[in-house]
Amino acid sequence: MASRKPAPAVTEPTIRVRRIHRRDLNKVWEFLKRVFRSVNRETVEYQRPRTKTRFLEIYEEEGIEQLLFEIHEGDAPVIVGYAECAYEVIGSDNWINERYFESRDMRPLFVxxxxxxxxxxxxxxxxxxxxxxxxxxxxxxxxxxVLEVAANNKRALQFYRARSFSQIDAAIFLAKKVVSEPELLPPRTLRNSGLEAAPSDPPEAEAEAEAEEGSEDMSEATGSEAPDLEDMPEEADEPEPEPPAPPAKPARSRRSRPRKA
Structure with a gap:
């Protein structure tokens, strides 16, 4: 009876770590998008990486370590992990307060x-x-x-606490619901187009009506009615003045003439 050959031992893949190269950037970016796709749907603060442009800029910055973790299955290596850390606060969008660590004599490696x-x-x-x-x-x-993790990422919190990480600060996002109103008014039904508008009064009639309304308002304000022209007494006609008499002529003086002898 032929003896059975022992089954070949199954060897677990070996994980290796190395620094990232420029040729790895596109592959690593696609890897990060896949890893954080589900995480970003559940967190208020957008998890890194924010944009591919920023990710490519990080490669050129000094003081930042970018480590790639790979296993070899078949011919090509497979990316299974990525780590990025800095020895000092880098970037204008970083909220880390360096004085917090300086006052406590801490020299952190920022993950x-x-x-x-x-x-x-x-x-x-x-x-x-x-x-x-x-x-x-x-x-x-x-x-x-020192690293940051979302408070609702329960699995990550459990992982870090099991490895002696402790919380040093807390950021809480608060929200309050308010009743909003639309900026634009709701739709409105138009009037029937078959109804014709009443013709407007001519301008002369409108002016007379305004004058009558004004006189009524004045009488109401003074407390007396406007006098009727027919009830007013007629005034006597004044006699026309006679023309002045012409001035009298001065009397002539008579001189006595000498009589003839």
Whole structure:
């Protein structure tokens, strides 16, 4: 009877870590989009990376470590993890207060990003990433690893607390519902087009009506009625003045003539 050959031993893939190269940027960007697609649907604050442009700029900045974790299955390596860290606060959009750590004699290694392939979670990749970051911190003389995680990411919180991470600050997002009103008025039904508008009065009639209304208003304001022209007494006609008499002519003086002898 022929003996059975032993089944070949199944070897687990080996994970390797290296620094990122320029040729890796597009592949890593697609990897990060896949990892954070589900996380960004559940958090208020948008998780990194924000844009591909910013991700490409990070590669050119000094003081930032970008580590790639790969396993070899078949011919091509597969990206299963990514870590990004900085030895100082970098970037204008960073909210970290450096004085907080200086006043407590802390020299932190700021962990900007940790991403694990969703199909390889629970296989020790995350623990290997944390060990690598702790090794960098010790080599560079850092005293703490500092990172940010969303409060509703329960799985990540459990992972970090199991590895002796503790909360040092809390950011709470508050919201209050308000009753909003539309800026535009609702639709309105038009009047029937068959109804004709009453003709307007001529301008002369409108002027007379306004004059009558004005006289009534004046009488009401003074408390007496306007006098009727027919009730008023007629005034006597004054006699026309006679023309002045012409001035009298001066009397002529008579001179006595001498009589003839």
């Amino acid at each position: 900007e990003e940790i991403a694990i392939h969703p199909d390889f979670q629970g296989r020790g990749i995350g623990s290997f990433v944390i060990e690598q970051l702790e090794h960098l911190a010790r080599v560079r003389g850092c005293t703490h690893l």
